[in-house]
Amino acid sequence: MTTIGIDLGTTNSLVAHWTDKGPVIIPNVLGKHFTPSVVSVDENGEILVGQIAWERLITHPQVTASTFKRFMGTEKKYNLGQYSFSPEELSSFVIRSLKADAEAYLEEPVTEAVISVPAYFNDTQRKATKRAAEIAGLKVERLISEPTAAAIAYGLHQEKSETKFLVFDLGGGTFDVSILEFFEGIMDVKSIAGDNFLGGEDFTELLVSYFINSYEIDVESLDSKTRSTIYKQAELCKQALGQETVGIMNVVINGESYGLRLDRADFEKLAYSLTLRMRQPIERALRDASLSPKDLDAVILIGGATRMPLIKSVIAKMFGKIPYTKINPDEAVAMGTAIQVALKERNQALEEIILTDVCPYSLGTDVAKHLGHGKTEDGYFYPIIERNTPIPVSRIERFHTMMDNQKTIHIGIYQGESRRVENNIKLGELNINVPPAPAGAQTVDVRYTYDINGILEVEVMITSTGEKKRIIIEKNEGSLTKEEIEARLLELKNIKIHPRDRTENRLLLARGERLYEESLGDTRQQIMYLLQQFESILITQNDQEVKKAAKILKQRFDRIERGIDF
Amino acid sequence: MIMIWDILGIEPTNDISVIKKAYAKKLRIYHPEDDPEGYQKLREAFDQALNQAKNSQVRPVSSEEADDNNTTTEIPRRVDLLHTQDFVAHSSHPLDVFMQEVKELYIDFFARIQLENWQRLLDSDVVWDMEQSETLQSRLIFFLENHRFLPRSIWQLFDSLFHWSKQKEQLQRRYNEAFIEYMFCQITGTREMRYDFFKPVDGLDYDYFLELREKAQNALLKNDQEAAKLYLDIAYELYPDDPDLLRMQGELYLRIEKIDHALRSFNHILHIHPADLDALLYRARIRYRFEQFVEAIQDCEQILIHSPQHTDAQSLMGKCYVKLGNLDNAKQQFSQVLQKDLLHSEAMSYMSHVTNPTISGVKRPQQYGSIKQLWFNLLFFLLIFVRRSWVYFLFYFIVELFTSFPFTITGFLLIPTIWEVWRTFRVFIRII
Ligand SMILES: Nc1ncnc2c1ncn2[C@@H]1O[C@H](COP(=O)(O)OP(=O)(O)O)[C@@H](O)[C@H]1O
Ligand SMILES: [Mg+2]
Numbered sequence: 001m002t003t004i005g006i007d008l009g010t011t012n013s014l015v016a017h018w019t020d021k022g023p024v025i026i027p028n029v030l031g032k033h034f035t036p037s038v039v040s041v042d043e044n045g046e047i048l049v050g051q052i053a054w055e056r057l058i059t060h061p062q063v064t065a066s067t068f069k070r071f072m073g074t075e076k077k078y079n080l081g082q083y084s085f086s087p088e089e090l091s092s093f094v095i096r097s098l099k100a101d102a103e104a105y106l107e108e109p110v111t112e113a114v115i116s117v118p119a120y121f122n123d124t125q126r127k128a129t130k131r132a133a134e135i136a137g138l139k140v141e142r143l144i145s146e147p148t149a150a151a152i153a154y155g156l157h158q159e160k161s162e163t164k165f166l167v168f169d170l171g172g173g174t175f176d177v178s179i180l181e182f183f184e185g186i187m188d189v190k191s192i193a194g195d196n197f198l199g200g201e202d203f204t205e206l207l208v209s210y211f212i213n214s215y216e217i218d219v220e221s222l223d224s225k226t227r228s229t230i231y232k233q234a235e236l237c238k239q240a241l242g243q244e245t246v247g248i249m250n251v252v253i254n255g256e257s258y259g260l261r262l263d264r265a266d267f268e269k270l271a272y273s274l275t276l277r278m279r280q281p282i283e284r285a286l287r288d289a290s291l292s293p294k295d296l297d298a299v300i301l302i303g304g305a306t307r308m309p310l311i312k313s314v315i316a317k318m319f320g321k322i323p324y325t326k327i328n329p330d331e332a333v334a335m336g337t338a339i340q341v342a343l344k345e346r347n348q349a350l351e352e353i354i355l356t357d358v359c360p361y362s363l364g365t366d367v368a369k370h371l372g373h374g375k376t377e378d379g380y381f382y383p384i385i386e387r388n389t390p391i392p393v394s395r396i397e398r399f400h401t402m403m404d405n406q407k408t409i410h411i412g413i414y415q416g417e418s419r420r421v422e423n424n425i426k427l428g429e430l431n432i433n434v435p436p437a438p439a440g441a442q443t444v445d446v447r448y449t450y451d452i453n454g455i456l457e458v459e460v461m462i463t464s465t466g467e468k469k470r471i472i473i474e475k476n477e478g479s480l481t482k483e484e485i486e487a488r489l490l491e492l493k494n495i496k497i498h499p500r501d502r503t504e505n506r507l508l509l510a511r512g513e514r515l516y517e518e519s520l521g522d523t524r525q526q527i528m529y530l531l532q533q534f535e536s537i538l539i540t541q542n543d544q545e546v547k548k549a550a551k552i553l554k555q556r557f558d559r560i561e562r563g564i565d566f
Numbered sequence: 567m568i569m570i571w572d573i574l575g576i577e578p579t580n581d582i583s584v585i586k587k588a589y590a591k592k593l594r595i596y597h598p599e600d601d602p603e604g605y606q607k608l609r610e611a612f613d614q615a616l617n618q619a620k621n622s623q624v625r626p627v628s629s630e631e632a633d634d635n636n637t638t639t640e641i642p643r644r645v646d647l648l649h650t651q652d653f654v655a656h657s658s659h660p661l662d663v664f665m666q667e668v669k670e671l672y673i674d675f676f677a678r679i680q681l682e683n684w685q686r687l688l689d690s691d692v693v694w695d696m697e698q699s700e701t702l703q704s705r706l707i708f709f710l711e712n713h714r715f716l717p718r719s720i721w722q723l724f725d726s727l728f729h730w731s732k733q734k735e736q737l738q739r740r741y742n743e744a745f746i747e748y749m750f751c752q753i754t755g756t757r758e759m760r761y762d763f764f765k766p767v768d769g770l771d772y773d774y775f776l777e778l779r780e781k782a783q784n785a786l787l788k789n790d791q792e793a794a795k796l797y798l799d800i801a802y803e804l805y806p807d808d809p810d811l812l813r814m815q816g817e818l819y820l821r822i823e824k825i826d827h828a829l830r831s832f833n834h835i836l837h838i839h840p841a842d843l844d845a846l847l848y849r850a851r852i853r854y855r856f857e858q859f860v861e862a863i864q865d866c867e868q869i870l871i872h873s874p875q876h877t878d879a880q881s882l883m884g885k886c887y888v889k890l891g892n893l894d895n896a897k898q899q900f901s902q903v904l905q906k907d908l909l910h911s912e913a914m915s916y917m918s919h920v921t922n923p924t925i926s927g928v929k930r931p932q933q934y935g936s937i938k939q940l941w942f943n944l945l946f947f948l949l950i951f952v953r954r955s956w957v958y959f960l961f962y963f964i965v966e967l968f969t970s971f972p973f974t975i976t977g978f979l980l981i982p983t984i985w986e987v988w989r990t991f992r993v994f995i996r997i998i
Contacts, residue, residue, distance in 0.1 A: 162586065184590030273726060280729040283699060293696040317694035354593055356609075390609050392602035419735050452598050 003112040003345065004102045005337025007149070008091060008129065010069040011172025011200070012304065013037050014334035015098040017106065018345075023153070023338035025331055028101045029503045034330060035097060039090045040064035041081040046496045049097040052503065055510040058228035059517065065090055067173055070196075072121075073128035088128040089492060092135035096497065099136055113138045114337045114344065119145040119178050119192045120360040122454035135492060142344060147178035148187055148355060149336025150302045153327055156182055157353060164190075164291065165298040166282075168315065168323070170305040173199035177281045179289045179296075188356045191288035191388040193281040198274065200238075200305030206270050207234035211249055211260050225517050226253055241267050242307050252519060268310050275314050282318065288388040299323040304330040359450050362387040366412040366421040368402050376402060381414055381421045384448040394449040398463070401443075405436040409444050413458055413473060427473045432460050505538060505546065508553055515560055523560060530556055570611035580619040585612065660692040665705055672713050675772040679761040681719045688727055703728050707737070711745045714752075715776040717761040721752040757783065759810045763838060767805060775804045782814050794818050809835045809842055816848055825852055843869050843876070850882055859886040877903045881913045888920060896920050917946075947990050955986040 005023070007014045012034040015026045025033045030051055040053035041063045048056065056064045065078045068087040078085045095113075102110050117129050126143055133140040144152075147167035156163050162183030169176040176194040180187060208230055212219055219227070230251050237247035241264055249260040262270075286293065299319050305311065306329045315323045327335060343353075363385040368378035384395050401409065408431050416424025434442040442464060449457040456473040512531045516524055530553055537549045571578050574588040589612040596604030667687055672678050692698055706724075710716075725731050730746075731753050738746045751757050759779060764772065778801035785794035798815050805811075816831035829852050835845035850865035863886045869879035884899030897920045903913035921943070962979045965971065 183586050186590055186593060276726045279699075279727065280732065282696065283729075286696065314694065317691055318696045320695060320697065354597065356593075356598055356605075390606075390613075392598055393606050393609075394603070449602075451602060 002106060002108055002110045003341045004110050005334060005341050006095065006098055006113050006115045007334035007337060008115055009037055009171060010067055010174060011037060012330065013094050013098060014331060015102050016334040016338035018338045018342035023335040025334055026102050026105045037069065037094050038064060038066040039093045041083060045082055047093055049093050052507045052510050055514050058225060059514050061224055073125040088132040089135065091132035095133055095136035095138060099138060111139060113140055114142050114144055114340045115140055116146045116149045116333050116337050117143050118176060119147055119189065135489060144337060144340050146333050147180060150300050150332040151180055152339050153332045153336035154300055154324055163297040164295055165300060166296050167300045167302060169303040170311060171199050171303040173201050175199060175281065177285045179285050179291060186354050186356060189358050191285045191358060192360055193285040195277060195281055198277050202274055203271055204231065204234045204238055207237055210270055214260060215258050242309060271310060293319045301325050302329045302332045357391055358388045359385055359391045361415050362417055363415050363448055363450065363456060365446060366414060379421050381419055381424055385450055387417065392451045394447060396445050396447045398443050398445050400440045401434060402439055404439050406434065408433050411446055411460055428471055430458060430460050430469055430471050432462060432469050434462055435464060505550055508550055511557055515557060570614050573608055573611040574615060580622045582616065582619050585615045585619060661698055661702055664690055664692045668709060679717050681723065684720050684723055707741055711742060715773055718752060718755050718758045725753045763809055770805055775801055779811055786814055786817065791818060791821060807838055809839050813844055828852060841872055843873060847879055854882060854886060859889050862886050875906055877907045877910050881910060884916060893920050951986060951990045955983045958983045
């Protein structure tokens, strides 16, 4: 019985395991530490996962899906060729691929996993994550929240005295800030805040639009492949700017070659408005936790996008501290999951850690307000459980009738932070009949109970009669019967996954096809020639030869991609 | 109060570490996963105990903070300009230095209206220091309350940095509610006035001018014509070349039916800023009134060059063509307006005029009789009919669905719709 730790990310996923020397990231079949969370279907109806699928985002956008974690736990369907998948099914393919990598590396079957989820995931999303693992054939005993995993990776749970720290997670498409306190074996989440639409991809987009604007390219006239090529170059440029002081982009459009150079200062100027957007979640998290930055013992950076030097300097400016980056920011969470595996198995130390959590948003109801002169206005939001309240929690508020002989009291159930309900999310509603009486004479007690799994229960009681009504807000998990689920599982099992041992060659071919589309003239001829040669060697099935050819081909492609052969 | 110590199982204390230890011990009994109610009680006791302990250790309200607010709020506006030398920094605290720079920038009118200057200033390290953030923002808001004349772009810069508009409610609780509302208007630009047309004038008190301009705007909003006139006149004496002031002047003249004066104001704006869309539209309308249709069309064309989606201008142009007897052109304009804005009422009503020869007195051109045109008209009138009578239908169906009156009674409800059918049909017949 072997257990692994999985960081199932929006952009990239990682798998790690525990060794005597500590947590170790397991490389995938391509030798890379992370596997892009992308799934694609090929011409034969086989499922491709990871880097190959990522390459196909450019060449086969219709049959390729990415960032599906955003929709985890929803009914959204992705139509990929002949199949239609839910976000959790797509995630299960990623997990299957990670599991296969781990089994190949550990040389034994893997049966269990600890998986990390964002701190703000609610019960539906957490259950969907667990199911994704089950579909992939892994039992999940424990989910761990991403900031907690990062904190464990930094060993903050071993500190003698108490520590308070802020986890700053800038991933591909999401930005999460969490403030945690560890004391006496308790990991207390004090507050969480974030921006669901801010991430590393936005920085790439900046470079894309900068490129397009500086050449006044008409985006509408570009085909989707050229657009993706520009995107790819922007991504490379962004990453290069982390190591070097200048970055370059090279793209061929309609036979013309366009190049662009920019240095770190240019990039920082471009990114100014994005950096501004990071302020508010941080200020909000601090305010909700009633902490000032000087109370923090550490700031931990996780998420690939925090590799950008500008993030570190912004953090240093904000907190007057150098953030922790000892562990690779995109590996910290996976490391933490592996440590959690060890702690769980040995049943010591960390098993004692009790995690206390908070409710990520305010929950309340709509009320009408007297405006004087006998006028009333409805649609005001009245929070019953305030954002970042420790959970589980149960709160009661009393409301009264507004009109003489009012027949029913209506309780709308909302989630959000706006003063007006129309700007918040409606979760459900309850109507309860009250006996006739003058305005204000009848009252109801409204109880909101938010449990540890993020399930909200609302109960209304008429105080004069004791009559009660109850509703449980829990998004339904689809209306499938048990048999239907089993049938679906079988169906998924029967879908062919591309054989793992051929992944590398497959990737080379996919990459070659992409390069072919991106380049022109002589280079194009050359790529075509290389691909044909390689395919003819593949047919011989001579492993030795294939390996040698693959190596050469990879080098050639690297050179082409870096623009050397252009 | 004694309860909380019972729950925690310790004697009352201000020692935070004792409280935390006790909580940790009890937490193993009242585990959040196993005993939600027990946990909530424990947690509330714990939070209360912590608060008490913290409060007993906290100093009274810091005198430094109280000071900050006073010094910044009490400076009257006009004194600012006269006593600049008083603002020598007393302290080298980064916040004081920053506020000093803010004041200096604000005092220099032409520097203050440049976005780049504020960008540079707000890039100071102290602005990014989260430790200072709250105090800095409150000092800045207090300062702005008394120094509020800034272009919209600068308010937006503040907003992108501090996200004030997202916290309107909290801010209104903490600061002057009316000012926060004002700030919000500036950020969203609902009552934007421009700063790009000022020229250096010796001895001009710009802030006084801006205050008058704003007062005039308020007076006009309340339609207090006397007050508006007063403010506008004084402001005009001070500085006559501000397009926003002139626009308000023109608007006031229009309200009191001094059309010639209004025209002069709008001409003055267009002299300063030839592409001023509001002024162009006003002038076009005046010219239409004066039956100078060709000139009005020219103004409308100007507007459409700068803003092709401007349906009001295009509709006015159509009206001019009607007056000129050029129905083809008029129809073309109106149909374009309706393409951009299906519910443009002026264009809609004129459309029927244009297609109706008895009103225009011009003979209907040949192609009007075509089948396609007929279909178009049919559809058009169907649309009008539905728009006029959907409420009756709705009402009828509701009555049918939820009550059991016989048709002889509910049928009466259909009478208004029949009436509408007849009215629409009459107009339709006249056109055909
Ligand atoms: N060296 C780098 N420099 C800048 N950005 C990087 C670098 N490496 C990865 N990223 C960015 O990190 C993001 C992915 O971060 P990751 O933590 O893997 O995401 P997620 O948590 O969403 O799965 C991508 O947007 C990628 O562009
Ligand atoms: Mg992540």
